[in-house]
Amino acid sequence: MKVPMLDLSEQYASLKSEVLEALDGVMSSSRFILGDNVKKLEADIAKYSNVSHGIGCANGSDAIHIALQAAGIGAGDEVITTPFTFFATGGAIVRAGATPVYADIDPVSFNLDPEEIEKHITDKTKAIIPVHLYGQMADMVRIREIANKHNLIVIEDGAQAIGAKQGEYSVGQLGDAATYSFFPTKNLGAYGDAGMVVTKNDDIAEKSRVIRVHGSKPKYYHHVLGYNSRLDELQAAVLNVKFPHLDSWSELRRKHADYYTSLLNEKVSEFVKTPVKVEGYHHVFHQYTILTERRDELQSYLNENGVATMIYYPLPLHLQPVFESLGYKKGDFPKAEKAANEALSLPMFPELKEEQQQYVVEKIAEFFARK
Structure with missing residues (x-):
């Protein structure tokens, strides 16, 4: 017997007619960037996360970077995170100009151990990035308490954990922002790269929207250094078909x-x-x-x-x-x-x-x- 790590063919077969119809709708509309499909997905994922804003972007790695920049994290700052995660978590911190500071994990959940976090807090610490590894949330209740005590920003890396909960709390509810990846292998996967920042913070949401379009608002007027990280309509259309499932x-x-x-x-x-x-x-x-x-x-x-x-x-x-x-x-x-x-x-x-x-x-x- 052959048992693959992942097989998306059966899923596609069950959704094929809906997916093709959705893609045809995008092609017929000739609106490929930040259109109605993206807006719908942003609204639905934000609601699902029990927050008020969703900001679609090109991928999950960019989502972490955008959230950090929008939260004001930059040069000279330290960000505490787990060493047991995909490279994008640490890479985004460096790309934002900050320094990753690692803390050990809880061996039961594989997630950042809250009791290890405070050992690494200094006067340069500005944020914590807990990673909800393998689909189980880190102890966000305790992490939020620590963040409040030390006046720190919390960016949740929820790339692997859309739909996970700690008690009544969804990914994104207790953090200042959270990020998702819609890489094809994820629980909710696109047919290419895609990501999103979700947040209840109006300021982080507005800055994230500006950062993802080269830092421009209005168009061609640039007040911050952003970059091109937009979620395209084709990927959003696919995700809108998949999301109800x-x-x-x-x-x-x-x-x-x-x-x-x-x-x-x-x-x-x-x-x-x-x-x-x-x-x-x-x-x-x-x-x-x-x-x-x-x-x-x-x-x-x-x-x-x-x-x-x-x-x-x-x-x-x-x-x-x-x-x-x-x-x-x-x-x-x-x-x-x-x-x-x-x-x-x-x-x-x-x-x-x-x-x-x-x-x-x-x-x-x-x-x-x-x-």
Whole structure:
């Protein structure tokens, strides 16, 4: 059996007529940039996030940069974030002119540990970027308390967590702003790059809208240095077709996660640690990520047997060569480094079949039995 990490073909087949109709509508309108499809998507995603503004942009990486710039973060500022995340989080901080300062993670949720944040706050600290990794929110209630205490901005990186909640709070509700990625592999994915800033802050929203169009307002009059990061109508049209299905897709992901967990705990609990759904949180399982000390060997064995897996992320940001000048070294963040050495994401998408999951777990159990 072949089990892909992600298969979008079945999803497309079910939506094909709607998608083609939506794309034809854009082509017929000849309005390709910041038109009605973008406006609708911005309004719908903002409402879904329980905030008042959505600002579509070219991708999730730009969304973080735009949010930081709109919040006034720049040269000389420090921004605390997790080292266990995709490069875009740290890269956006540097692109904004600020310095990333890393803090270790909670090994249960893989997210930034609030108790580690205060250890790294200095008089230069201006913001915190918690990353809601794999589809589960960081402890935003506690992070908001810390931010209020120290007068810090909070930008939530929600690239993997649209629809996730902590109690009653959605991604974006407790932060000054949040960012989404609509990369094709995300829970809500476009057919190319796309992203969005969501915020309840009128000033951040207005500045974000200006920044994404070269910093111009009105057109051809530039008061700030922005850049070209607009969400195009074609991608917005696709996302508008997909958005009504997001919650049902997320529920399927949660169902698949529960099935994986029951199978793995039954067969290989002594070798594999399954992901934890923290009590009171709504996890949307962008990824289903296990921990095992023999991660690399297991990945090779699964690949030999037709099971695709991914390692997110093998080298934490504080050890990336591009950040060498920050002075971090191996051992500085042991929990993040342990996760980077042991985390392995299994196939996860709404259309995943039980027999595919059974095969994946069968091969995992076979690996540990033979080795």
